[in-house]
Each structure stands twice: as C-alpha cells, then as structure tokens.
Amino acid sequence: MRVFVTGGTGLIGSAVVAELLGNGHAVLALARSAASARAAEAAGAEPLRGALADLDVLRAGAAQADGVIHLAFGNDFSSPGALAQSVAEEGAALAALGEELTGSGRPLVTVAGTPWVAGRLSTEADPLPADGPVGGRGRAVTALLGLAARGVRTAAVRMPRTVHNQGAGGFAGLLTGIARRTGVSGYPGDGAQRWPAVHALDAAVLFRLALEQADAGTSWHAVADEGDQVRDIAAVIGRRLGLPVEPVPAETYGPLGAIFAADQPASSARTRQALGWEPKHPSLLEDLENIQP
Numbered sequence: 001m002r003v004f005v006t007g008g009t010g011l012i013g014s015a016v017v018a019e020l021l022g023n024g025h026a027v028l029a030l031a032r033s034a035a036s037a038r039a040a041e042a043a044g045a046e047p048l049r050g051a052l053a054d055l056d057v058l059r060a061g062a063a064q065a066d067g068v069i070h071l072a073f074g075n076d077f078s079s080p081g082a083l084a085q086s087v088a089e090e091g092a093a094l095a096a097l098g099e100e101l102t103g104s105g106r107p108l109v110t111v112a113g114t115p116w117v118a119g120r121l122s123t124e125a126d127p128l129p130a131d132g133p134v135g136g137r138g139r140a141v142t143a144l145l146g147l148a149a150r151g152v153r154t155a156a157v158r159m160p161r162t163v164h165n166q167g168a169g170g171f172a173g174l175l176t177g178i179a180r181r182t183g184v185s186g187y188p189g190d191g192a193q194r195w196p197a198v199h200a201l202d203a204a205v206l207f208r209l210a211l212e213q214a215d216a217g218t219s220w221h222a223v224a225d226e227g228d229q230v231r232d233i234a235a236v237i238g239r240r241l242g243l244p245v246e247p248v249p250a251e252t253y254g255p256l257g258a259i260f261a262a263d264q265p266a267s268s269a270r271t272r273q274a275l276g277w278e279p280k281h282p283s284l285l286e287d288l289e290n291i292q293p
C-alpha cells in the first residue's frame, strides 16, 4: 500500500515508517518543516509539505494514498490552553481525513490512548474518556470510528502512557525531563499508581497490523507492560541520574497532574489474540537503564 502518515518523524511515527517500508509498503509523510522533510526523505519516505492545520494538504495526502496512519500531535503540555489548542487542531485534522476517505473502504488508523477504569485493567472494549483535559481527543477518535458506517475502514491503536525507545519517550520521558530540571526524581501521590507501557518498535508493528487487517470501527491496545508502579519508574530514573526519589505535588505536572496521579493499568489480551501481535522489545524498566546522567 501507499500509506499517508502524519507524525512520521516522531518517536512512534519514525518506527511506524520503518515498519511499513520494511514490509513492502510505500510512505507519503506529512512534513511541517524543511528539517522534517529531510528526515522523512532520509528514512525512505516521500515528504508532503504541510502542517496538521493545513486541511487541504491533509485531504490531498489522503486522496493519493491507499491508507492513512495519523500520529501527529502538538504535544505541548505547558498550559491548559496550549493543550486545548492541540486537541482542537487534531480533531479538525481527523475530521478532514475521514471526510476525504468516506465511501472509499480504505483504512484510516489513528493513534489514541488506553482508557482508565477504576479497579481493573482497561480493555479494548472500554470507551475512551470524553471528559477531562484530553477528553476532546477521545471524542474525536470515537467520532472517527463511527465513520465505519460511512465506508471508511477506521481503527484506533491505543497507546499506553509511555511509548519508549532507548530510555526516552512518553510519561516516563516527561518524568525524566522534570527530574533533570528540578534535581529530584519525583512522582505524584504515593507512587503506587500503575502506568502501562510499550516499546516504540513493538507499537509500530501493531499500527501495520491494524492497517493491513483490522475490521472497520475497531480499537486495539499496544500494551506490552500492563502497569509499572510510578515509584518504580521514578526509582530507575533517580538511580540513573544520581538524584533523590521523592513524592511531589500533582500540580508539579500542570494540566497532566490529574492524569499522572491516576492508576491506569491496561490489557492487550484481545489485541494479541485477534491480530497475533506479540511485543518483543525491552520492557520500560529495562529500557530506562539507557538513561545517561
């Protein structure tokens, strides 16, 4: 397939592009800068210049592809306003991509996050949260999945809190960055809350499988580790950086504080069974050993 990929130069997207190219697909990659276009080209993709807000470019990219994988996101968590703007921009982009593919039967695979359910592992059957700081993302993905009824083979590949590679990425990566800046490897609450995780190279395989095989309107969990306690994550970060490991107020994490404080383990049992996905790369706690002081 010729696949239009947004976010193809990111931590997850670069693994997805390599996975697609290594399995006989061609990639057209959205690139918002000259540097991103060069990176896409160096990876073996054809760049298409434009940003997520350029809806005409998104429509043109989808129109000339056999399928779409969407991963681009502003990832600016510095303030509630910045996060809300990224969420709104992504919602408009997904709507434009879905509109372009209506009636085509072509696959449109979007990234999402694993939901959290009090007291148990979340599963592929649980709905995405529609409220809270990232509720808008959940609503946009749920609307996209609804396009299954209008001839788009939509699927959502839900990421756990931390998608990592070489010790970097995701919520654990944010904790590492904050530890470097503040001199404390902190965690919110008592740190017993669990976060699920996956290696980016394993997540990339699941995006390809969903593109190739998933039925319309389905959701999948790219979960390798069902849930590491956050104090265990902070302990490895602190040891690698030579910093004290301590609880800190949830407000330290801005708009993400409430999400960081929640227990949110997740399962991928159905994904493994239905798509034959089997993660093979290092776990989060093993990968964090790659952090350099």
Ligand SMILES: NC(=O)c1ccc[n+]([C@@H]2O[C@H](COP(=O)([O-])OP(=O)(O)OC[C@H]3O[C@@H](n4cnc5c(N)ncnc54)[C@H](OP(=O)(O)O)[C@@H]3O)[C@@H](O)[C@H]2O)c1
Pocket: 006, 007, 008, 009, 010, 011, 012, 013, 030, 031, 032, 033, 036, 050, 051, 052, 053, 071, 072, 073, 074, 075, 111, 112, 113, 159, 160, 161, 162, 163, 164, 169, 170, 171
């Ligand atoms: N990493 C995780 O642990 C994790 C966990 C759950 C969900 N996710 C989600 O997975 C997706 C990918 O995450 P990631 O960690 O790979 O992110 P990342 O490394 O920050 O990469 C983001 C990608 O999106 C592109 N991008 C950002 N804003 C854009 C815009 N306005 N227009 C066009 N392209 C834009 C970036 O392009 P440039 O190269 O030009 O910057 C880059 O290719 C995001 O939706 C993220 O929220 C990630």
